[in-house]
Amino acid sequence: MPVIKPILYCLLLISLLSTFACNDPAAIDTDIIDISLIDVQTMDDFDLSSFTTVEDSIISFQPSSFLLPQYPFGIDEDPVFGTVTNAIAAQFLLTQAATDFTNAVVDSVIMELNISEDNPFYGDSTQMIGIEVVQIDETLDFNTDYYTNHVTQLDGGPIGTFTGVPNFRDSVTVGRWVSDSLVFDTFPPQIRIQLLNSFGQRILFAPEGTLDNNVEFLALFKGLYLRPTIANNGLMAFDFDSFDSANQTRLSGATVQIFYSQNGVQNQYEIAVSSILSVKLEDQISDISGSIVEEFLEDEVLGDSLVFVQGMSGPNAVVRLNDVDRLDGAIINVATLDVYATALNGDEDIRPVPDQLILRELDTDGSLNFTRDFITALSAGGVSIAGGEPEDIGEGIFKYSFNVAGQLQDIIEGIKPNEIYIRANGKVANLRRAVIFGAGHSTHPMTLNVTYTNL
Secondary structure (H helix, E strand, O other): OOOHHHHHHHHHHHHHHHHHOOOOHHHOOOOOOOHHHOEEEEEOOOOEEEEEEOOOOOEEEOOOOOOOOOEEEEEEEEOOOEEEEEEEEEOOEEOOOOOOOOOEEEEEEEEEEEEOOOOOEEEOOOOOEEEEEEEEOOOOOOOOOEEOOOOOOEEEEEEEEEEEOOOOOOOEEEEEEEOOEEEEEEEOOEEEEEEOHHHHHHHHOOOOOOOOOHHHHHHHOOOEEEEEOOEEOEEEEEOOOOEOOOOOOOEOOEEEEEEEEEOOEEEEEEEEOOOOOOOEEEEEEEEOOOOHHHHHEOOHHHHOOEEEEEOOOOOEEEEEEOOHHHHOOOEEEEEEEEEEEEOOOOOOOOOOOOOOEEEEEEOOOOOEEEOHHHHHHHHHOOHHHHEEEEEEEEOOEEEEEEEOHHHHHHHHOOOOOOEEEEEEOOHHHOOOEEEEEOOOOOOOOOEEEEEEEEO
C-alpha cells in the first residue's frame, strides 16, 4: 500500500519530534527509540532528460473568473522563437443612459486604449506598430470558454487605423464635456485612434431600444477587434482594467468616445470595455517555422543542450525524471529542481527572462494542471513559495529553483507521471520568453537535489 506507508513514516517522525521537544531529558527513553535508525541522506546525481513541446491552445477567456493583467498585442518576429501574432477582441458596453439625439451631428469618434503600466512592451520599443479597428461579426458568449486558437469573425474593413511609435511612459491630458464645460483630466499612457464618424452616427441613431440595455446593444454592436498590421521585433500590451484618473474614479481602460454637437451644445457619448462584464479575448498565432525552436521541437537529443519557454501561445519545456525510482520507499524531505536560463543572442536588455516560471503536470485528459507544490504554495499565501523566480548569477545567466518535494513523492509512488512541464506564469498574458539550458548542458545542466529519509 504505497500511499499509507509514507503516512505511517510521517506519524513516526512527528512522534519523534514530540519526544525530543520534552523539557526533561530524562523523559527520553533511549531503550525505546534507536535514533541511529533515522537515516537522512542527500542525492543529486539523477538521470534527467529534457525537450521542447507546444500546446494546441490555452484558455484566453473564462466566464466570471478570468481577467488578464494585460493583453499582448502585435506581430513579433523573434530571432529565436519565430513569429507570434496577437490580436484582441472585446465587447464594448453602454456606460450612460440613453438620451434624445435629435439633430445631433457627430464631430469625431475617438478610441482610447490604456497601455499596460506594468508591462508596456517587450523587445524593441522604438519600432512602429500598426492597428486596425474592425467590427466583430459574431456573438461573443459570456458563458463560453475561449481559447487562443479562436478565430474571431469580422464584419467588413477597418473603421479606424493607427500607425506610429507608442509613448509608453508619459501620461496624457484628455478633455471631456461635462454639461456645457470641457474638463481636462490626466490619464495613463494610451493610444488614441480616430474612428469613422459614421460608426458613431450608427450608435447615436440606432433603432429604438438599442441603447436601453446591453443585451439589445450587443445584438447590433457585437464588439471591436484590434488587428495588428506591422511586424517588428517586439510586442506591446494593453490594460483593460478600470482605473482612477486625477479627477474621476472607476474609468475603463478601453473606451470609444463619440463627440457630437446638438443644437449648438457640444457633448459626448461613451461605450467602454467592462473589466467584469465584457468578453475580452486573445487570438494568438505562434509560428515557429524556420526558427531555432523548430529545430529543437520534441527532440530529446537537441533538448539535452537547450529547451525553450515562452508566454502566450509559445512553447514549453519538459523535464523527465528517469530514475527517481531509486528513492522508492523514502520520505522526501526537501527536493529542488534547478534550471538555468538566458535570453540568448545577448538581447537580455530588451528581452528579459520571465520573472516567474511555474511547473505543471500532464493529466490523463491531456490538460496541464498545477503541481501539488504549486497548489500548496498558493494556498499558503504566494506562488513564490514554490520557487521559480530568477536569480541573476551573472554573464546573462539566471537560475530558477523550484520546490518539487510533493511532486517527486507522487512520482515515486506512481501517482503522477515522471514528466514535469516548465511554463511561463500567467502564460496567455505573459510577453516574455527564456532559453533554458538542458539536462545535459556542459556548464549549466538541470539538477535535481533531494534530501530524503530512509527508515
